[in-house]
Amino acid sequence: xxxxxxxxxxxxxxxxxxxxxxxxxxxxxxxxxxxxxxxxxxxxxxxxxxxxxxxxxxxxxxxxxxxxxxxxxxxxxxxxxxxxxx
Amino acid sequence: xxxxxxxxxxxxxxxxxxxxxxxxxxxxxxxxxxxxxxxxxxxxxxxxxxxxxxxxxxxxxxxxxxxxxxxxxxxxxxxxxxxxxx
Numbered sequence: 001x002x003x004x005x006x007x008x009x010x011x012x013x014x015x016x017x018x019x020x021x022x023x024x025x026x027x028x029x030x031x032x033x034x035x036x037x038x039x040x041x042x043x044x045x046x047x048x049x050x051x052x053x054x055x056x057x058x059x060x061x062x063x064x065x066x067x068x069x070x071x072x073x074x075x076x077x078x079x080x081x082x083x084x085x086x
Numbered sequence: 087x088x089x090x091x092x093x094x095x096x097x098x099x100x101x102x103x104x105x106x107x108x109x110x111x112x113x114x115x116x117x118x119x120x121x122x123x124x125x126x127x128x129x130x131x132x133x134x135x136x137x138x139x140x141x142x143x144x145x146x147x148x149x150x151x152x153x154x155x156x157x158x159x160x161x162x163x164x165x166x167x168x169x170x171x172x
Contacts, residue, residue: 001121007093007128022129025152031144033134035087042093042128043108048119058117066111 002047004059006067006077009040014072043067047079055079088133090145092153092163095126100158129153133165141165 010016016038023037045062047055056079068075096102102124109123131148133141142165154161 009128009130022153026148029151031148033136033144034131034148035134036132038130040128040130042095042126044095044124044126045120046122048121050119058119062112062117062120065115067108 001082002050002052002055002079003082004043004045004047004055004077004079006043006045006059006063006075007040008043008063008068008073008075009038010072011074040073041067052079052081087168088136088138088141088165089168090129090131090133090141090163090165092129092131092145092149092161093126094129094149094154094159094161095124096158097160126159127153138165138167 010019018039019037022039023034026034026037045059047058050058056077059077059079063075063077064070096105104125105123108125109120112120112123131145133144136144142163145163145165149161149163150156
């Protein structure tokens with residue numbers, strides 16, 4: 001079984017109010033040193049048997065059509081054979 | 087500058103309705119083969135100058151105290167030197 005892991009975050013020049021809120025909360029808890037915080041999405045998709053190449057093509061289409069908003073978000077993904085939880 | 091990347095997802099035996107919804111949406115768009123979908127959070131934190139060891143200790147505390155709910159969520163993280171966007 002293949003596991004696709006997709007990491008989505010806002011483009012660097014897009015305002016990230018959720019990130020600001022988390023940064024503020026970290027500071028109020030006494031954590032110093034977090035210069036900037038970005039909050040994104042993380043998808044883990046278990047794929048039925050198919051080749052890795054086919055999986056990569058499909059995952060890219062999934063990202064472009066549903067999982068991400070390409071206007072404001074960037075994504076990266078990996079496709080791995082089974083195991084290796086993260 | 088150090089970059090911490092934190093990946094949070096629900097524990098495997100916790101119901102993930104958002105994942106079900108995404109799976110349904112993928113199927114309605116014609117994507118076959120997504121057996122299971124998990125939706126999680128992804129944090130990228132830019133840390134001011136500190137040692138990597140100190141950063142790892144701090145990031146773990148951030149996760150335990152604010153960023154994750156250890157009752158229902160698992161997390162992993164990496165701390166890298168600068169660059170290497172993901």
